[in-house]
Amino acid sequence: GAVVSQHPSWVICKSGTSVKIECRSLDFQATTMFWYRQFPKQSLMLMATSNEGSKATYEQGVEKDKFLINHASLTLSTLTVTSAHPEDSSFYICSATEAEGNEKLFFGSGTQLSVL
Amino acid sequence: GNSVTQMEGPVTLSEEAFLTINCTYTATGYPSLFWYVQYPGEGLQLLLKATKADDKGSNKGFEATYRKETTSFHLEKGSVQVSDSAVYFCALSNFGNEKLTFGTGTRLTIIP
Numbered sequence: 192g193a194v195v196s197q198h199p200s201w202v203i204c205k206s207g208t209s210v211k212i213e214c215r216s217l218d219f220q221a222t223t224m225f226w227y228r229q230f231p232k233q234s235l236m237l238m239a240t241s242n243e244g245s246k247a248t249y250e251q252g253v254e255k256d257k258f259l260i261n262h263a264s265l266t267l268s269t270l271t272v273t274s275a276h277p278e279d280s281s282f283y284i285c286s287a288t289e290a291e292g293n294e295k296l297f298f299g300s301g302t303q304l305s306v307l
Numbered sequence: 308g309n310s311v312t313q314m315e316g317p318v319t320l321s322e323e324a325f326l327t328i329n330c331t332y333t334a335t336g337y338p339s340l341f342w343y344v345q346y347p348g349e350g351l352q353l354l355l356k357a358t359k360a361d362d363k364g365s366n367k368g369f370e371a372t373y374r375k376e377t378t379s380f381h382l383e384k385g386s387v388q389v390s391d392s393a394v395y396f397c398a399l400s401n402f403g404n405e406k407l408t409f410g411t412g413t414r415l416t417i418i419p
Contacts, residue, residue: 211385225406225407232411234408234409234410234411235410237406237408286351290407293366293412296405297350298343298345298350298352300348
């Protein structure tokens with residue numbers, strides 16, 4: 192079946208640095224990608240929706256200048272956490288679909304970010 | 308807004324035991340309900356879904372029934388296997404399978 196590859200699986204960084212997380216669709220063209228995060232013992236929450244070639248749409252409460260999303264190709268979306276702080280430590284996960292409204296939605300395996 | 312509350316884990320069961328993972332929701336309108344499963348090292352996968360009240364979703368021996376009156380979508384399996392060890396997420400959406408609202412996930416471990 193379709194696979195979404197997400198890297199890295201885990202990352203530790205110093206406070207104030209930026210971290211980039213990649214999400215690739217391996218055998219299909221991902222027109223739409225979604226980014227989620229999950230804080231410890233909380234729900235997986237949608238952060239933003241990105242369509243290839245367009246600016247991402249962020250959910251309420253998510254800072255677009257802090258969480259930069261680039262979806263410049265049909266197989267790659269990146270999430271950059273800029274000037275990361277300990278409160279950004281979380282589990283980040285992407286998902287991808289061939290088109291909005293398409294039944295088939297595929298998830299990456301997630302990235303555990305720890306900011307020291 | 309929408310929210311999903313699911314049973315906190317971790318849950319540990321012996322092989323062939325009966326499984327129930329509770330899930331209740333709060334939502335506007337008539338959402339679709341989902342159970343996703345994440346096996347170690349893999350992405351979330353859709354396990355089953357139901358799109359309207361009284362629908363029963365089923366897959367791999369797992370079942371869940373969309374109960375509008377109790378706003379619940381509990382996951383059940385009659386006889387679990389070691390290979391069912393995973394994290395299970397209950398979710399809902401008013402937009403098909405997109406813009407999902409998830410629960411916290413329940414880690415299930417089955418011991419032989």
